[in-house]
Amino acid sequence: MIDCHHHIIPSFDDGARDPSVTLKMCRIAVEDGVKGIIATPHHRNGLYNSSPDVVREKVRKLNKAIRKVGLDLTIYPGCEAHISPHLAESVEAGETLTLNEGCYLLLELPPQEVPAGVEQVVFELQSRGIYPILAHPERIGSVQRDPNSILPLVHAGVLMQLTGLSITGGFGHEAKECAATLLARRMAHIIASDAHSFRHRTPRLSMAVEAAAEILEDEIEARRMVEDIPSMVLRGEPYEPPPPVDYEPPKRSFFSFLWGR
Template identity: 30%
Template sequence: MKGLYDIHTHIIPHVDDGADTIEITKKILQMEYNDGVRTIFATSHFRRRMFEAPMEKIRQQYLQVQQAAKEIAPDLRLILGCEFHANLDMVETLNAGKRPTMGDTRFVLTEFSEAHDFRFIQERCYELISNGYEPIIAHAERYPVIRKNLEHLEQLVDMGAYIQMNADSISGVEGWGMKRFCKKVMKQNLLHFVGSDAHNTGDRKPQMGRCAQYMEKTMGREYADKILISNPREIIEEGR
């Protein structure tokens, strides 16, 4: 498949635990392009007391990544975003423009800790929604409170949250149990987006192509197109 979107990556060098150098970034971009990806969201971590790179530095480094993408192919598009680790001040931070949304839309890639309980996840999503934002829950399959109870995922979707799962979780790289859970989520039509969550070219490399093949085989071409192309395209083209 060509024209894929990868909505979750850590390819901006020197700003979080992702790419260490621009050379690694270039290799990741080439791997993505070879896999059929044509639009990539650069979503560096923002987490208090852990990942707090100044936005000036992020934007400066992002320009290098854009240049690297142009050198690989003219149709490889980069979009700035952020993986925002949920906290009590996130709406205030977003309203002040201190961290970017997904491509200047109202979508916010929102991360939680595995230790967070369901009430905290619900409350943070509700706060975002009630302030005009649209939370995309990052790698939702990772959170035990969601994996243990699929009804929690249904409740989050019903309240207006969107669900992103990682490509490697879906295709089985992260183990059979994770793959089985992801398949259940897809069968119940609770998945909206996929991201590689790529950090490097080794143990956390992008494998969107492998995921696309598995999704097409398991769920059909129409479903794969919807999740990997149509849904993320709406973020950019329509801003919902």
């Protein structure tokens, strides 16, 4: 498996606290079947500004430490870039890292809603040959209320990355239900851990894959979301997802209207 969203670099953002935590996270990932991790520290989110040169150097040192302890795991450079009006220019100028320095960019939106102007940012990225991947849409409030709100982005070619812990219920009922809807409607394409530690937000993916396989009724398709498609991301190969299915909210009964439910 390849984990495309991981806060593995120690003492860098809100992820791994120190090198010992990083190595524990690496061991958990390897035991779970992960062979590659893209390091995605927060970038341009008002708190963190991950310099590409610093990320590259930290990834180099981390791979050296991993080889020293004999783990069969490779870390690749990247970032989780918060949306901003000039993001495409930042990527073009080399100020924002794409995933493994290829043609994909992990994009983070505010947790409350999909902001106005996101489609323009997506267009500007795509016009420069950059394919956006939207991080954890199932955890965005407005998407939980209306999964169809991201359909324009899906139709525009934006890949959707679900957090494994959302699928298994670790981020609450709303995120779990939204993740299930996005999976069932083929509006999700990648599963990643978004790991921050070895205790709570861990690097494990296998349980999420099992849960996704049940929702999709297709184990092969679920495994593609942690194997084939992330491998294409890692290699910088374009991926054209199948068309999504519009979400139809459950019809409300007379009594649900009566009682306001």
